[in-house]
Amino acid sequence: MNKVVIITGANSGIGLALCERLLTEDSALQLCLACRNLRRAQAARSALLTSHPQAQVDLLQMDTSCISSVIEAAHEVKLRYNRLDYLYLNAGIMPNPQFDVKAFFKGLFSSNVVTMFANGEGILTQKDGVSPDGLQEVFATNLFGHFLLVRELEPLLCHTDRSSQVIWTSSSNAHRSAFNLADVQHCAGTQPYSSSKYASDLLSLALNSHFNHQGLYSSVICPGFVMTNLTYGILPSFPAFLWTLHMPLFWLIRMFTNTFTLTPYNGAEALFWLFQQKPESLDPQAKYHSLTSGLGNNYTRPHKMDIDLDTSEALYEKLLQLETKVRKEMKESKKSFPVGSQKPCRT
Known part of the structure; x- marks a missing residue:
């Protein structure tokens, strides 16, 4: 039976590169691109079908920052498919990144220069927004929307006779120091992206604790330093051609660190x-971790995460409580679950 694969944020960057690699590996799989912007998703689908004309590539409109959008999309998935083998939770945002120029130049002359380039530690902060549902936008997009999606798709993911992967x-950039269990939405901090990514590391461990016996397995990857729209957004006034001019410098840095994957294809290595x-x-x-040698060879290597089971379980329970709360609020405001007259979200 053909494998079913859903990828969120699949219309560009690492997500689209993964789609291409998966279809090259197995052209018979059923691939579903779950994206917020349907027009861009259609363009991505056309590009994939140009190189793989016999492939089955479906589209699913979903905005992970919007609860009703996630619920409706999950309902559609359950109507379309009777199984789900791989769920890639790839969609993410880093809104309004602030680049600390002073910290950057200070880091250039420190022993942490390679680490600084590799993960942006100490030089990047973000100003978060609020989602249509009143949640912190980065938290909702990067973590909670995906959590709800997994919860909704449990009937397709959990089977004792076969395994599935999330x-x-x-x-x-997922640092324990940015995460606060008492403030899981990171309302009071300046590193919501780092917090959301560290939370996804914790949540992955919790999913394994709860669902391995039902055939659901969760894993986490790091794509390395990749040139994508998210990267370009770090310096929004920095023209794209200047990023291109800096590529020789990045290639040089890659001689000293294997985390500079640079291209979406390389960044998708661990996912693939x-x-x-x-x-x-x-x-x-x-x-x-997706890694690329100085000579351009790709490989994957595991690294122990700075996480513990107690904190992951506590986060899981908090997310369950928040899920109960938002579902109750939606019902009380006469927004039917799973489909119906929910307020519209971004497209």
């Missing part, structure tokens, strides 16, 4: 590698 695109693995053999406390 795979999170995390980041090297996990597609080829037996999930039962994977380490639930490892983050699988």
Whole structure:
């Protein structure tokens, strides 16, 4: 039976590169691109069908920052498919990134210069917004919307006679120091992106604790430093051609660190590698890193995450409580679940 794969945020960057690699590996799989912007998703689908004309590529409109959008999309998935083998949780945002120029130049002359380039530690902060449902936007988009999607798709993901994989695109910018269990939405901080990515690491561990016995396995990857729209957004006034001019410098840096994957194809290495693995053999406390050598060779390597089971379980319980709260609020405001007259979200 053909495998069913859903990828959120699949219309560009790492998500689109993964689609291309998966279809090259297995042209018979059923691939579903779950994207907020349907027009861009249609363009991505056309590009994939140009190189793989016999492929089955479906589109699903979904905005992970909007609860009603996630619920409606999950309902549509359950109508379309009777199984789900891979769920890639790749969609994410880093809104209004602020680049600390002073910290950057200070870091250039420190022993942490390579680390600074690799994960942006100490030089990037963000100003968060609020989602249509009153949640912190980064939290909703990067974490909670995906959590709800997994919860809604449990009937397709959980089977004792076969395994399924949930795979999170995390980041090297996922730092314990940015995460606060008492403020899971990161309302009071300046690093919502880092917090949301660290939370996804924790949540992955919790999903394994709760669902491995039902055949659902969760893994986390880090794509490395990749040139995507998210990267370009760090310096919004920095013209794209100047990023291109800096590529020789990045290639030089890659001679000293294997985390500079640079291209979406390279960044998707760990995502693709996990597609080829037996999930039962994977380490639930490892983050699988996409790496590229100075000569341009791609490979995947696991690194232990800075997480613990107690904190992951506490986060899981908090998310369950928030889920109950938002569902109750939607019902009380006469917004039917799972489909109906929900207020519109962004397209």
